[in-house]
Amino acid sequence: MRRADFLWRLPSAIEARLGESTYGRQRAIFEDGHLLVILHTPPSADTRERKARVFLRSPDGKWQCDGQENGEVKLKNLLGSYGELLRRYDDAYDRAREAKHLHEILEHVMPLHRSANNLSAALQSAREFVPEDAFIIAMRDEAYELARGFHFLLNDAKLQLDYRIAESSEEQSAKAQELARAQHKLNVLAAITFPLIALGTIFGMSLATGLEGRSPLLFWFLLALGAGTGLYAMMWVMER
Numbered sequence: 001m002r003r004a005d006f007l008w009r010l011p012s013a014i015e016a017r018l019g020e021s022t023y024g025r026q027r028a029i030f031e032d033g034h035l036l037v038i039l040h041t042p043p044s045a046d047t048r049e050r051k052a053r054v055f056l057r058s059p060d061g062k063w064q065c066d067g068q069e070n071g072e073v074k075l076k077n078l079l080g081s082y083g084e085l086l087r088r089y090d091d092a093y094d095r096a097r098e099a100k101h102l103h104e105i106l107e108h109v110m111p112l113h114r115s116a117n118n119l120s121a122a123l124q125s126a127r128e129f130v131p132e133d134a135f136i137i138a139m140r141d142e143a144y145e146l147a148r149g150f151h152f153l154l155n156d157a158k159l160q161l162d163y164r165i166a167e168s169s170e171e172q173s174a175k176a177q178e179l180a181r182a183q184h185k186l187n188v189l190a191a192i193t194f195p196l197i198a199l200g201t202i203f204g205m206s207l208a209t210g211l212e213g214r215s216p217l218l219f220w221f222l223l224a225l226g227a228g229t230g231l232y233a234m235m236w237v238m239e240r
Helices: 071-095 099-129 134-203 217-239
Strands: 027-031 034-040 052-057 063-065
Touching: 027 099, 034 099, 052 071, 063 071, 071 099, 071 134, 099 134
Parallel strands: none
Antiparallel strands: 027 034, 034 052, 052 063
């Protein structure tokens, strides 16, 4: 794939610094009085491709974009597209109520944040090449504010997502503790009742045991034995 050729003639020194396939990263190139500023349109979260917008400032101060006139307007529109996305995702962050909504915002804001940072750095470099151009200064300052806005939005969304995850973990831990306490109570109850149930089952069977005519004191002895065994089992369970 060959990079796009526009209807302008670039100095050979600038051409020598451009690749054949793409315009590459966002940056500024200054040669022979010509300033070439390579910027990217706002990226999306579902692709790694970056579409370049190429701006050329001639020595007389006139701007072109992709070989066409009115480069100043198109540069303003490019920064405006970043600003529109910043406002959109800032509003989405204010409306986010669930972790999945915050994750969706982060997916879109992260590439925008990187691109806005690189855009700001490219315009700062351009401003250093042509320090007297008031238009570049204004665009540089606007790009800085955009990068700063995406930075704050990204950090706020990350912090909010971390808080939601921590909050959910605490809720799950509290529920697990409640379940453990309930299970412990069931174990204690089973430890108390199991010996009594076992003895009652054994002596409640309709079989001749030879104990049918014994004194009623035997019943109370067996009851006390079962209760004592149950209490011992309860203390053993609670120690665990």
